Amino acid sequence: MVVAIAGAHGKIAMQLIALLQAHGEQAIGLIRNPEHADDVGREGATPVVCDLERAAVDELADAIAGADAAVFAAGAGPGSGAARKLTMDRDGAIKLLDAARASRVRRYLIVSSVGAENPPGDDDVFSVYLRAKAEADRAVMASDRDWTIVRPGRLTDEPGAGRVRIDTAPFSGRVPREDVAAVLARLLQDPRAPHRLLYVNGGSQPIERALEEILAEPASR
Ligand SMILES: NC(=O)c1ccc[n+]([C@@H]2O[C@H](COP(=O)([O-])OP(=O)(O)OC[C@H]3O[C@@H](n4cnc5c(N)ncnc54)[C@H](OP(=O)(O)O)[C@@H]3O)[C@@H](O)[C@H]2O)c1
Numbered sequence: 001m002v003v004a005i006a007g008a009h010g011k012i013a014m015q016l017i018a019l020l021q022a023h024g025e026q027a028i029g030l031i032r033n034p035e036h037a038d039d040v041g042r043e044g045a046t047p048v049v050c051d052l053e054r055a056a057v058d059e060l061a062d063a064i065a066g067a068d069a070a071v072f073a074a075g076a077g078p079g080s081g082a083a084r085k086l087t088m089d090r091d092g093a094i095k096l097l098d099a100a101r102a103s104r105v106r107r108y109l110i111v112s113s114v115g116a117e118n119p120p121g122d123d124d125v126f127s128v129y130l131r132a133k134a135e136a137d138r139a140v141m142a143s144d145r146d147w148t149i150v151r152p153g154r155l156t157d158e159p160g161a162g163r164v165r166i167d168t169a170p171f172s173g174r175v176p177r178e179d180v181a182a183v184l185a186r187l188l189q190d191p192r193a194p195h196r197l198l199y200v201n202g203g204s205q206p207i208e209r210a211l212e213e214i215l216a217e218p219a220s221r
Pocket residue numbers: 006007008009010011012013030031032033050051052053054072073074075076077078088089092111112113114152153154155156177
């Protein structure tokens with residue numbers, strides 16, 4: 001399997017690349033800063049410089065051509081203002097979706113966020129972020145790709161606990177990025193993962209068991 005990852009130098013993405021590498025899968029790591037190429041390459045991905053806010057859809061489509069799955073793990077980040085929540089978190093995710101369609105990349109996974117199910121309507125930057133995530137997710141769900149949406153709560157840099165709670169109904173919490181990466185890696189391998197929107201946080205179930213239970217339920221279509 002070849003997995004194209006947008007935001008490849010990000011914290012979840014780097015751990016996902018390492019897991020894919022350990023499983024013998026290939027990764028294309030999309031980065032915007034050429035200085036990140038060595039880090040991404042060392043983790044095991046083929047780095048491709050492509051700024052999601054600047055690239056045209058066909059440029060991005062060329063960058064991910066031949067992949068089996070596209071993963072949106074990018075984000076404007078905590079220091080960014082409202083404008084980049086729209087150009088990056090919303091439009092970047094949708095551009096990757098359009099590129100996946102253009103390049104016939106079947107699977108599309110997005111790291112969204114809890115709160116996107118009911119984002120506030122005010123001008124607070126975090127509210128704009130949640131609305132951006134919500135709009136991107138709506139486009140993903142309306143698409144003809146084999147999509148999966150993962151909505152974690154507060155991400156932490158603690159070591160992965162290997163234990164999570166996964167639900168189709170919204171719930172808040174916190175979760176190590178390492179555990180989110182492990183969930184993504186497992187979802188990429190599973191033919192039952194498409195057409196699901198999953199909330200993920202730290203919990204008491206081993207990742208494998210939590211996923212087995214949720215993936216045994218029928219998908220949304
Ligand atoms: N923080 C939280 O608690 C939280 C909670 C729920 C969900 N999330 C979501 O989880 C996802 C992953 O989070 P994370 O903390 O692992 O991410 P991260 O470490 O902040 O990494 C984000 C990556 O996106 C890249 N990026 C930004 N703008 C870009 C552009 N125009 N083109 C290409 N790449 C670009 C960044 O590259 P540069 O280094 O070049 O900027 C960075 O490598 C994000 O979508 C985030 O919104 C976060």
